[in-house]
Amino acid sequence: LAKTTQPISMDSYEGQEVNITCSHNNIATNDYITWYQQFPSQGPRFIIQGYKTKVTNEVASLFIPADRKSSTLSLPRVSLSDTAVYYCLVAGRYSSASKIIFGSGTRLSIRP
Amino acid sequence: EAGVVQSPRYKIIEKKQPVAFWCNPISGHNTLYWYLQNLGQGPELLIRYENEEAVDDSQLPKDRFSAERLKGVDSTLKIQPAELGDSAVYLCASSLGLRTSGGPSTDTQYFGPGTRLTVL
Numbered sequence: 001l002a003k004t005t006q007p008i009s010m011d012s013y014e015g016q017e018v019n020i021t022c023s024h025n026n027i028a029t030n031d032y033i034t035w036y037q038q039f040p041s042q043g044p045r046f047i048i049q050g051y052k053t054k055v056t057n058e059v060a061s062l063f064i065p066a067d068r069k070s071s072t073l074s075l076p077r078v079s080l081s082d083t084a085v086y087y088c089l090v091a092g093r094y095s096s097a098s099k100i101i102f103g104s105g106t107r108l109s110i111r112p
Numbered sequence: 113e114a115g116v117v118q119s120p121r122y123k124i125i126e127k128k129q130p131v132a133f134w135c136n137p138i139s140g141h142n143t144l145y146w147y148l149q150n151l152g153q154g155p156e157l158l159i160r161y162e163n164e165e166a167v168d169d170s171q172l173p174k175d176r177f178s179a180e181r182l183k184g185v186d187s188t189l190k191i192q193p194a195e196l197g198d199s200a201v202y203l204c205a206s207s208l209g210l211r212t213s214g215g216p217s218t219d220t221q222y223f224g225p226g227t228r229l230t231v232l
Binding site: 034036041042043044045046049100102103104105 | 116
């Protein structure tokens with residue numbers, strides 16, 4: 001079971017780069033790593049997804065080492081609106097329901 | 113493009129009463145998911161549909177929970193009878209569905225706003 005471990009909470013300031021790491025020691029060959037962002041009273045929103053090395057899009061970067069046992073979500077120059085809960089999900093397209101586990105997430109607080 | 117639509121957004125019922133949640137996925141998305149999210153926790157997958165077929169309902173408490181997706185589009189999740197411990201947010205998500213690529217594949221999920229259920 002690819003259980004994930006993330007820090008419960010993190011604090012940062014506007015304009016800073018924030019890195020949130022997720023550990024997933026039992027990741028399977030077919031598993032992808034996906035990060036979601038969730039605001040209060042909303043469903044999770046897709047941020048970024050990757051399989052290995054580095055992926056970058058307009059809002060974030062995802063770094064995945066060669067052993068794929070962890071991943072780091074990098075948010076450049078955060079703003080107050082980035083205050084949210086961030087979830088790391090490790091699963092493959094054919095993962096069973098018991099394997100699609102979001103975990104408790106990381107509560108990110110951004111201060112002025 | 114419209115996102116995943118869920119209704120109602122909020123529901124308050126007394127224990128032992130039945131309740132139903134409705135979900136309309138993104139147009140063209142074949143896969144539909146129902147999740148339960150307790151306060152301060154991540155979403156927990158209850159059931160996944162590929163078109164009208166429930167391909168994985170191993171996490172669905174079948175004694176009181178049921179779901180259907182009759183025409184492979186909209187879906188309904190039902191609880192009967194509801195218990196106090198069922199108070200949570202029920203999220204629906206959809207994704208494009210099966211891919212034919214030979215290698216590892218993935219399928220990004222898009223979530224609705226959820227239905228907040230309170231059982232008194």
